[in-house]
Amino acid sequence: MGFDNGCRRNCTPVDKGYVCxxxxxxxxxxHAPLSALDxxxxxxxxxxxxxxxxxxxxxxxxxxxxxxxxxxxxSVRELAQGLVVHPMTISKAYGLLEAEGLLERRxxxxxxxxxxxxxxxxxxxxxxxxxxxxERAAQEARELELSAAQALALFNEILHAGEPxx
Amino acid sequence: MNSTTFSIxxxxxxPAGAAALAPEASVALSGLSLRYGxxxxxxxxxxxxxxGQVVGLLGRNGAGKTTLLECLLGLRExxxxxxxxxxxxxxxxxxxxxxxxxxVPQQSDLFEGxxxxxxxxxxxxxxxxxxxxxxxxxxxxxxxxxxxxxxxxSGGQQQRLSIIxxxxxxxxxxxxxxxxxxxxPAGRRDFLRELVxxxxxxxxxxxxxxxxLSDLERVAFNVAxxxxxxxxxxxxxxxxxxxxxxAIGSPAELQALQAAHGAQLLRRQPxxxxxxxxxxxxxxxxxxxALLQPLNLEDLFMELS
Numbered sequence: 001m002g003f004d005n006g007c008r009r010n011c012t013p014v015d016k017g018y019v020c021x022x023x024x025x026x027x028x029x030x031h032a033p034l035s036a037l038d039x040x041x042x043x044x045x046x047x048x049x050x051x052x053x054x055x056x057x058x059x060x061x062x063x064x065x066x067x068x069x070x071x072x073x074x075s076v077r078e079l080a081q082g083l084v085v086h087p088m089t090i091s092k093a094y095g096l097l098e099a100e101g102l103l104e105r106r107x108x109x110x111x112x113x114x115x116x117x118x119x120x121x122x123x124x125x126x127x128x129x130x131x132x133x134x135e136r137a138a139q140e141a142r143e144l145e146l147s148a149a150q151a152l153a154l155f156n157e158i159l160h161a162g163e164p165x166x
Numbered sequence: 167m168n169s170t171t172f173s174i175x176x177x178x179x180x181p182a183g184a185a186a187l188a189p190e191a192s193v194a195l196s197g198l199s200l201r202y203g204x205x206x207x208x209x210x211x212x213x214x215x216x217x218g219q220v221v222g223l224l225g226r227n228g229a230g231k232t233t234l235l236e237c238l239l240g241l242r243e244x245x246x247x248x249x250x251x252x253x254x255x256x257x258x259x260x261x262x263x264x265x266x267x268x269x270v271p272q273q274s275d276l277f278e279g280x281x282x283x284x285x286x287x288x289x290x291x292x293x294x295x296x297x298x299x300x301x302x303x304x305x306x307x308x309x310x311x312x313x314x315x316x317x318x319x320s321g322g323q324q325q326r327l328s329i330i331x332x333x334x335x336x337x338x339x340x341x342x343x344x345x346x347x348x349x350x351p352a353g354r355r356d357f358l359r360e361l362v363x364x365x366x367x368x369x370x371x372x373x374x375x376x377x378x379l380s381d382l383e384r385v386a387f388n389v390a391x392x393x394x395x396x397x398x399x400x401x402x403x404x405x406x407x408x409x410x411x412x413a414i415g416s417p418a419e420l421q422a423l424q425a426a427h428g429a430q431l432l433r434r435q436p437x438x439x440x441x442x443x444x445x446x447x448x449x450x451x452x453x454x455x456a457l458l459q460p461l462n463l464e465d466l467f468m469e470l471s
Contacts, residue, residue: 044380047460049404084358085384086220087366089404 037074037082039066050085054093062102062113063129072110073103190253192217192339192371193238198247199395200233207233208244209395215371217338221400222386223375225471229392231375232272235343238373239269251339265293268337272344274324278317282310282327286334293335300364304330308356321348329357333365340365342374346381354381361385379463389463391470399432399470406466410447411458420444427453433469445469 039061042050061067073079076094080087094111097103104114141151193215200208207230215221225231236242238249240256249256254263276285282305290296305312308326316324325348332340346354358381365372366385376382382389383403390400399406413420414437424431424446433445452458461469 044383045462045464047407047462047465049407050383051404052408081359081363083384084355084362086362086387088387092404 036067036071037078040074040079040083042083042085049089051089051092051096054090055096058093058097058102059129064133067113069113069115072112075110190217191215191250192219192252193373194248194250194253195238196248198234198237198244198249200230200237200242200244202233206395208237208247211247211396213390213397213400215339215373217371218369219388220366220372220386221374221388221390222382222403223373223390223392224382224467225375225392229471230395231392232343234392235341235373235375239267239341261292265295265335266338268332268335268340270325270328270332270340270342270345272347274321274328276316276324276328276331278315280316281313282316282319283312285316285327286331289331289334296335298334300336301330301334304333304360308353322350322353325349326353326357329360333360336368336370338370340370340372340374342372342376344375344377346376346378354378358385379467383463389466391467393471403463406447407461407463409449409452410445410461410466411452412443412445412461412465412469413455413457413459414441414443415457416440417442420446423453423455423457 040054040057042053042057044050046053048056058067058073067073073094074082076087076090079085079090083090094103098105098111101114103111105111137155138151141148146154191214193213195211195213198208198211198213199206211234213234223231223234233242237244238251238256240249240251240259251259252263252266277288280288286301290298304310304326308330310319310323310327310330316327319327325345329342329345332342346357349357361372362385372385374382374386387402388400389403389406391398410432413423415423417440420442423429424444427448428450429446429448431444432447435443437443446458
């Protein structure tokens with residue numbers, strides 16, 4: 001717990017040998033929840049409070065499939081230490097995500113992404129979750145110099161193919 | 167210019183139920199006034215810090231932050247008003263109570279003729295609760311040389327040493343006056359990490375002044391704005407970001423907006439004839455109105471301090 005941070009800070013191959021480096025990779029490879037830490041980031045100086053940035057980040061991570069049902073997420077303590085943020089801010093974000101059914105708390109165990117959402121989200125909210133993917137797609141479409149009509153036709157085709165986009 | 171002040175229940179940052187237990191406030195200042203060279207620095211200031219609260223003290227240069235923190239610690243006597251720490255008057259502070267307080271002053275007050283090791287050994291003798299393992303750990307992680315004269319340490323190293331000294335006896339109240347002013351970004355991050363990993367956990371009440379708003383945003387759950395000699399506003403930062411908005415328009419238009427949503431007017435500034443800028447707080451939720459602009463912490467600082 002928090003081992004990788006301490007290691008990164010304290011050990012260099014010169015003073016402590018390669019053991020720490022190896023252990024660091026070991027922790028990353030073996031313990032999935034720790035690597036999930038790398039998915040989390042925040043911005044200071046934003047008009048959006050940090051707890052809300054985290055709520056929206058987790059929604060996007062789940063929507064984009066980077067976090068999947070059953071995946072464990074870092075504990076409040078781990079994330080507070082990893083992001084260097086007051087633990088109460090993390091608790092608040094997790095609390096809201098739990099209330100909306102995205103995360104589930106298990107006694108004595110790490111929180112995880114809920115197996116299924118108990119409450120169906122309103123259609124408008126659901127559509128909003130698509131926005132980051134569409135913004136990325138729009139960006140790529142512009143880079144490829146596709147016209148709006150071409151991009152929309154392709155999207156239409158994909159939607160009607162009846163297959164979930166991977 | 168109308169600037170309306172407001173204050174929030176100090177326990178707003180604590181979990182529900184904590185207030186019901188009515189723990190003794192770590193700090194309670196009431197009616198604090200102090201004049202300095204004929205000028206009022208503090209005027210009837212009231213301020214309460216509950217146990218476990220982490221409060222960032224914000225104010226412009228010369229607003230009196232250092233004076234306020236010195237009064238809070240009993241280092242400076244106010245002209246009027248009372249300071250209570252853990253329920254006891256600061257004028258009757260005994261060694262036992264003093265040992266529960268840690269202070270990092272803005273100006274280093276370390277004995278320059280000592281080495282860092284000698285300084286720590288000296289302070290250790292005053293405190294029944296002194297965590298030598300913590301001191302050892304911080305000294306090596308923060309790379310403060312033990313055997314060099316303090317006068318030969320860099321400004322950053324002196325500041326680190328000052329912080330180590332303040333954390334060593336695991337105080338219940340930690341007062342930091344610009345603790346990171348001479349630290350580089352890596353040093354600041356080390357300090358914040360220590361706060362998050364080992365200080366906040368203990369339920370320590372922390373008050374610190376800083377102009378580095380990004381640091382404050384990470385660790386200060388609450389912010390307090392010192393303006394014109396009193397605390398103009400104290401609230402959880404996330405609540406302010408969620409609820410406070412700027413609106414520009416005609417006074418009539420703005421008044422209608424305020425009334426319709428029961429918003430609190432925090433500040434109003436004329437911009438041009440018939441055109442004003444209002445700072446409004448929507449405690450019941452921000453309405454979806456195009457003319458409302460969100461603020462970040464820097465904007466809040468500009469508006470409220």
